[in-house]
Ligand SMILES: *[C@@H]1O[C@H](CO)[C@@H](O)[C@H](O)[C@H]1NC(C)=O
Ligand SMILES: *[C@@H]1O[C@H](CO)[C@@H](O)[C@H](O)[C@H]1NC(C)=O
Ligand SMILES: *[C@@H]1O[C@H](CO)[C@@H](O)[C@H](O)[C@H]1NC(C)=O
């Protein structure tokens with residue numbers, strides 16, 4: 001439409017910023033990115049009669065040098081492997097050519113329902129293959145995003161990656177019950193390369209990482225509303241983005257990354273839904289959105305979480321996916337909200353161990369040795385800590401795994417009693433310290449006080465300044481743990497932690513000099529045993545400090561890597577569905593500090609051996625439907 005009269009207005013009267021649009025193509029919802037990927041010219045009249053919605057028409061761009069004979073197989077591969085492409089994009093097929101005069105327009109039959117037209121185009125841009133929305137008037141090509149409902153309630157914000165280091169909110173909504181809509185770009189646009197090993201990998205990020213252009217919540221509403229959008233993306237996430245990963249949104253966590261029980265503790269935001277079993281089990285915390293989403297959505301490849309005392313391992317375990325607590329210090333935690341700096345780590349929740357290795361190689365750079373293309377010499381010494389016997393279904397799975405692992409590495413299984421080994425004066429200069437007493441409150445002191453200076457004090461001061469001296473609302477769990485820790489000594493707790501690390505990393509799980517072996521032993525413990533924890537419980541204790549020592553604390557104090565592998569499931573009678581339901585069982589596996597790559601490669605090998613399985617999304621790790 002052309003305006004015949006110009007009305008002159010002050011320049012400041014209307015600032016219009018496009019935020020993308022949505023369409024339905026054959027009843028499937030797509031988002032049209034506001035960013036154009038390139039401009040093309042077509043022969044006149046080829047767009048006549050091509051359907052469009054507010055000026056946009058679905059088209060497909062061919063890879064260079066696609067031959068006419070290959071069209072049927074190319075499109076059937078696209079349709080089978082990419083969740084964004086669909087036959088509706090094949091009505092008009094664009095083939096790059098040197099000049100328009102020489103190109104030919106041909107009708108072809110690819111998908112029987114709708115004939116396709118192949119036309120030549122010229123461009124100065126480099127346009128990757130795949131489905132696009134073509135602006136008929138300007139010739140601009142816009143990327144197509146498939147839209148999905150976040151039915152697990154896992155996300156805090158849906159994001160559009162602007163591909164310039166910044167992000168904006170994805171302005172799209174599909175049908176859903178009080179949920180967000182997440183958009184993912186076509187996988188066809190991306191070719192992994194040496195420079196961009198994660199090209200097109202779809203990743204979600206726990207909402208404690210700063211992303212440029214995005215507001216952060218830390219799981220707290222007052223925080224979200226008080227502060228402006230972040231203006232920087234930290235080291236860990238920047239490395240993923242630079243390697244080609246696509247960040248699709250931020251995800252829920254229990255408040256300030258302290259553990260919370262669903263549903264009672266989750267006052268500010270509703271806890272995400274664990275898809276496994278009866279669909280009403282606690283997704284655990286604090287990387288709750290990460291675990292629930294990776295177990296629910298095939299369209300999401302991985303989620304980034306943090307683990308201070310189990311915040312990746314526990315959600316990975318109960319949601320039935322892989323998850324790693326990384327070696328402490330392996331990557332900078334700049335622009336990540338701290339819980340306890342000496343204990344905080346960044347890691348991933350994933351289904352596919354091969355991708356897991358690639359993600360770690362990118363994020364941890366030179367602090368990670370990928371063994372994906374070498375032949376590891378696995379340690380033959382397997383030790384179990386507080387491992388159950390085989391009298392229960394979960395115990396049987398854990399023991400079968402230990403035996404299968406020992407057979408695979410050609411080793412044997414022994415038991416390790418950490419507290420007992422501590423008392424040996426020959427190997428421990430601190431053996432005189434009572435183990436139980438020394439490590440009873442180390443963790444709750446380090447976490448309860450760890451946010452004081454970096455998070456709590458400045459937040460309370462900023463809030464008070466803004467709201468006439470008021471205090472912000474804090475969920476019961478972080479509030480109780482901060483208050484409990486207030487009267488204990490940080491320095492003493494840090495000293496105890498440091499003593500443990502020195503002993504454990506030299507006497508119990510030392511590294512070995514050979515990078516193909518890396519670790520002297522592998523240590524196993526029961527990650528999760530399929531215990532029910534329905535989210536409609538009222539009968540839970542008030543939030544308490546996490547005192548005492550457990551197998552899951554070994555890596556926390558020593559800084560060694562601690563990976564969760566899903567092993568299988570056990571059947572439990574659910575009194576919510578009046579039916580038996582499957583719940584995941586997981587092993588925790590430790591190697592010496594710095595041996596993260598060994599544990600990722602081991603997961604790949606154990607999948608190849610049939611000892612582990614790649615978990616499916618769904619109501620069970622075999623992929624059954626999710627119950628609602
Ligand atoms: C695309 O165009 C090139 C020449 O510009 C031609 O060789 C090729 O066959 C065309 N491909 C299709 C599928 O039409
Ligand atoms: C395209 O893929 C969809 C989803 O995988 C499938 O249901 C459909 O049958 C395929 N269509 C054609 C024409 O191959
Ligand atoms: C980025 O944000 C921080 C914290 O709000 C602020 O101190 C800083 O000035 C900002 N930097 C820029 C370049 O806007």
Ligand SMILES: *[C@@H]1O[C@H](CO)[C@@H](O)[C@H](O)[C@H]1NC(C)=O
Pocket residue numbers: 328329330331332364365366367
């Ligand atoms: C490797 O770890 C060290 C120690 O934590 C850290 O200082 C360094 O920045 C890390 N290197 C990379 C490439 O992240």
Ligand SMILES: *[C@@H]1O[C@H](CO)[C@@H](O)[C@H](O)[C@H]1NC(C)=O
Pocket residue numbers: 434435436437
């Ligand atoms: C360590 O302290 C605990 C609790 O105070 C006590 O029960 C235990 O007997 C002590 N252990 C030793 C070896 O003294």
Ligand SMILES: *[C@@H]1O[C@H](CO)[C@@H](O)[C@H](O)[C@H]1NC(C)=O
Pocket residue numbers: 436437440441547548
């Ligand atoms: C551990 O600490 C808690 C909380 O202070 C205390 O109640 C408990 O008795 C302690 N246990 C041991 C074995 O010292």
Ligand SMILES: *[C@@H]1O[C@H](CO)[C@@H](O)[C@H](O)[C@H]1NC(C)=O
Pocket residue numbers: 433434437438439440441442443445488489492493494496
């Ligand atoms: C540290 O260890 C000492 C010695 O066993 C113990 O008395 C103290 O309670 C511990 N403190 C913390 C904070 O871990």
Ligand SMILES: *[C@@H]1O[C@H](CO)[C@@H](O)[C@H](O)[C@H]1NC(C)=O
Pocket residue numbers: 483484486487
């Ligand atoms: C901490 O110590 C102060 C003063 O010593 C006391 O008033 C307060 O009740 C103590 N708090 C806790 C949680 O024990």
Ligand SMILES: *[C@@H]1O[C@H](CO)[C@@H](O)[C@H](O)[C@H]1NC(C)=O
Pocket residue numbers: 532534575
């Ligand atoms: C359902 O089972 C839980 C234990 O998983 C139990 O605490 C609760 O009382 C049971 N509820 C009913 C109504 O039986």
